Every structure is written in C-alpha cells, then in structure tokens.
Amino acid sequence: MDLVREDDMPQYAVLIYPAADDAQAGPEVLQAHDRHAAELERSGGLVAAFALEPDATATSIRADAVTDGPFVDAKEVVAGFYVIEAPDLDAALRIAGANPAVAQGGGVEVRPVEGSFVRPTAGG
Template identity: 40%
Template structure:
C-alpha cells in the first residue's frame, strides 16, 4: 500500500438492472464504460483488485450448520461486483465510487474502509519466507 493511502472496498449492488435486456450495442457501451473507469483507476495507481460475481450461484453459511443456496440476504439489492481500491480518505474513495458507470443504470455503490491490521506486514513476511524456503528446497 502506498504511503498515506488507505484501502477501501466498493460493493456494486443492484436490484433492478437486468443486463440481459440490453441490446448488444448497449452491452458493449456498458463494458466500455467500466473499462474506462477501471483504466483510469489503474493509471492513477488506485485499483488493487476487482471482480464480478455470478448471479444466483453460491452458498451462505450460518451458525448451527445452516447452509442456504445463493448469496441472498433479506435485502433486495444483491452484491454483483466489487473493487478494492486505495484512496487518501473516505471522501476520496467516495469520489471514485461516484464515477461508477453502475450508478446511472440504477445500481448503487457501497464504500467501506478496510482497516490496516498491524499483523499484515508480519504475515506477508512469514508467507514470503515460506515461499523462499520452498523454492530453495525445490531448486
């Protein structure tokens, strides 16, 4: 993580967007808009990771060995994608989220900070040391 920057996760949610109802031209425009948004974040060194989520596939686990099919909660909006970004602060992360091509199409973007954990650097050092040891033993 760049000095002075914080990590945030952006959850892309929707309730009403039916992408299958778009024409091929509209679908291409949507993909182009997302590519531009992602490319802008990459150029600025802000995008860490992103992905879309499969519609109704998945499982939800709850205490008591309860497993339900689907990623559904009681909420009407479903998380359909995410982005992990670096930003100066919550206002900066919100500014980035406000440019999402998802918004004018009826979606919403939730911005949440990811706290810096003190053990992250130590964990990374341990993982790196183990990887180097495996490499040395196999090489």
C-alpha cells in the same frame, strides 16, 4: 499480525450494487464497467478488483444449514467489488461515485479497509 503498514495510503472497498435489471443488461453495461476499471487502473489507485457471478450461483452457510442463494433475501445484491487507495474518505467517495452502477440506477457502498491479504500468484 498487522496487515496494513501505517505509512500506506488508506484503502477503501467499493461494493457494487447494480440496478435490479442489470442481470438482463446487454454488453454496453459491462463495457462501461470495463472502461471505469481501466481508468482506475491508469490512475494508479486500483488495488484489486473482483466481479462476482450472479446471485443465483451463491451458496450461503448459516450455523449448520447450507442453502442455495445469497445470504439475505434482498433486492440489492453485490455484483462485485474493488479496492482503491485514496488519501481520505471524501476522495474515495468521489472516485467511487464515478462507478457506472450509480448512473445506471444502482449504487455503490464505500467502506474503509482494516487489513488485507492477497495471495501472491504462482509466478510472482
């Protein structure tokens, strides 16, 4: 089943990697991300956005083992992600580069979306 129509604008996933000390950051960090999300929403380019609980709440499955914590042991852990529409990768990189995580010492990863599905809400 083809989940992306050919006439749709390309979509890009933006994975957010906060600075290592953001887990202890105050409300100003979250407010900066909220402002950025509102700007993206107003622009019409935001498709979906998801904030994730801290990596300590992750549970990983590898083969037949289930363990607490993220899948890989790394300093950088994805804190959230969103999907944007942009005419091309260069535009997506410009949009993603405005994410507050970049200015706060973290970073973002931009990846083209190959297909997507979002379950409709019960009311619509």
